[in-house]
Amino acid sequence: xxxxxxxxxxxxxxxxxxxxxxxxxxxxxxxxxxxxxxxxxxxxxxxxxxxxxxxxxxxxxxxxxxxxxxxxxxxxxxxxxxxxxxxxxxxxxxxxxxxxxxxxxxxxxxxxxxxxxxxxxxxxxxxxxxxxxxxxxxxxxxxxxxxxxxxxxxxxxxxxxxxxxxxxxxxxxxxxxxxxxxxxxxxxxxxxxxxxxxxxxxxxxxxxxxxxxxxxxxxxxxxxxxxxxxxxxxxxxxxxxxxxxxxxxxxxxxxxxxxxxxxxxxxxxxxxxxxxxxxxxxxxxxxxxxxxxxxxxxxxxxxxxxxxxxxxxxxxxxxxxxxxxxxxxxxxxxxxxxxxxxxxxxxxxxxxxxxxxxxxxxxxxxxxxxxxxxxxxxxxxxxxxxxxxxxxxxxxxxxxxxxxxxxxxx
Ligand code: ADP
Numbered sequence: 281x282x283x284x285x286x287x288x289x290x291x292x293x294x295x296x297x298x299x300x301x302x303x304x305x306x307x308x309x310x311x312x313x314x315x316x317x318x319x320x321x322x323x324x325x326x327x328x329x330x331x332x333x334x335x336x337x338x339x340x341x342x343x344x345x346x347x348x349x350x351x352x353x354x355x356x357x358x359x360x361x362x363x364x365x366x367x368x369x370x371x372x373x374x375x376x377x378x379x380x381x382x383x384x385x386x387x388x389x390x391x392x393x394x395x396x397x398x399x400x401x402x403x404x405x406x407x408x409x410x411x412x413x414x415x416x417x418x419x420x421x422x423x424x425x426x427x428x429x430x431x432x433x434x435x436x437x438x439x440x441x442x443x444x445x446x447x448x449x450x451x452x453x454x455x456x457x458x459x460x461x462x463x464x465x466x467x468x469x470x471x472x473x474x475x476x477x478x479x480x481x482x483x484x485x486x487x488x489x490x491x492x493x494x495x496x497x498x499x500x501x502x503x504x505x506x507x508x509x510x511x512x513x514x515x516x517x518x519x520x521x522x523x524x525x526x527x528x529x530x531x532x533x534x535x536x537x538x539x540x541x542x543x544x545x546x547x548x549x550x551x552x553x554x555x556x557x558x559x560x561x562x563x564x565x566x567x568x569x570x571x572x573x574x575x576x577x578x579x580x581x582x583x584x585x586x587x588x589x590x591x592x593x594x595x596x597x598x599x600x601x602x603x604x605x606x607x608x609x610x611x612x613x614x615x616x617x618x619x620x621x622x623x624x625x626x627x628x629x630x631x632x633x634x635x636x637x638x639x640x641x642x643x644x645x646x647x648x649x650x651x652x653x654x655x656x657x658x659x660x661x662x663x664x665x666x667x668x669x670x671x672x673x674x675x676x677x678x679x680x681x682x683x684x685x686x687x688x689x690x
Pocket of ligand 1: 497498499500527570571572573574576619620621624625
């Protein structure tokens with residue numbers, strides 16, 4: 281089965297085409313046929329497409345909306361001679377969508393029906409920036425492929441629906457939860473599910489015995505405590521703003537700052553919220569960039585003080601959360617790094633883990649600096665293993681799509 285995996289943002293579509301089915305899942309022989317990103321939909325769009333066999337090709341085109349973008353993907357895919365298994369639209373058999381917010385309603389991935397679409401619409405007030413774009417992607421795929429194609433929604437929040445009340449409730453007046461569902465939801469759930477699955481594959485551990493702390497460090501950053509295979513706490517909250525320092529998000533701050541800054545700067549609460557989401561984090565402190573690689577270069581080449589400070593604050597926040605989550609978990613078997621920074625920045629991993637020598641957690645410097653893909657980076661005698669596991673959200677979405685379609689068949 282060829283599954284088109286779509287991750288739709290307000291003006292972007294990221295996609296992969298993955299050949300998979302129940303047997304391939306079992307044997308871990310899923311095949312990535314194509315990938316790509318279309319940016320700036322609504323104007324002169326920038327298109328980057330690639331296949332397993334050929335390098336990425338960049339082009340531009342005027343694309344009015346998501347439907348036009350998805351049609352571009354389809355016509356490119358079957359005109360591409362390096363994907364012999366796709367000759368026409370009918371060779372795409374299913375579509376899997378990343379959907380950011382499933383609220384309390386969606387505790388698992390689901391086959392998309394009219395009722396599911398209504399449910400995703402109901403979650404718009406919880407994710408006003410993300411869910412509308414995800415819905416646009418579903419609509420566009422229906423228009424491009426017709427109503428007959430099965431589509432599955434895979435939610436970023438679902439994995440964390442197992443959090444106990446004491447972890448997901450804020451200490452706010454309880455009626456705010458009852459009336460408006462103000463609570464911690466957590467995000468990056470697709471990534472954490474993949475990482476936990478891959479950890480089990482690498483270690484031979486059963487789901488029930490999976491006790492790990494995972495750090496997803498990308499543009500967005502979070503940490504998750506996974507006990508007996510399920511999420512028991514995570515640092516992102518009601519929105520992705522809470523928790524760790526991120527590329528442009530502040531993470532935790534004293535909520536009283538919002539009102540104070542609004543008054544001082546003559547801003548509305550919404551404008552301060554935007555500042556916390558878009559102008560803070562690594563970018564806000566460094567005044568240079570939200571990109572960790574560029575910050576590390578700045579420190580190395582120019583010893584830039586603010587770039588160094590941004591990195592220090594970033595690592596210090598992770599260290600505090602890691603300490604807290606070790607307590608939440610009553611210890612852990614493994615600490616796992618993933619996401620663009622987690623996978624590619626050994627210096628950040630070192631900066632975090634070096635502070636845990638007191639409890640016997642030790643990195644092997646050579647392994648840490650040489651592991652570019654996947655593996656254990658702690659010493660043999662470390663009390664807890666430390667690992668790098670590259671995330672693969674698209675693969676998890678494709679597999680969930682296959683599973684949901686198959687289980688829905690009579
Ligand atoms: P997203 O959250 O958008 O999926 P990624 O997971 O790709 O983003 O992470 C992007 C972050 O990873 C950026 O801050 C980028 O600088 C950082 N990154 C990527 N490669 C490296 C590297 N080799 N060294 C340090 N940071 C890196």
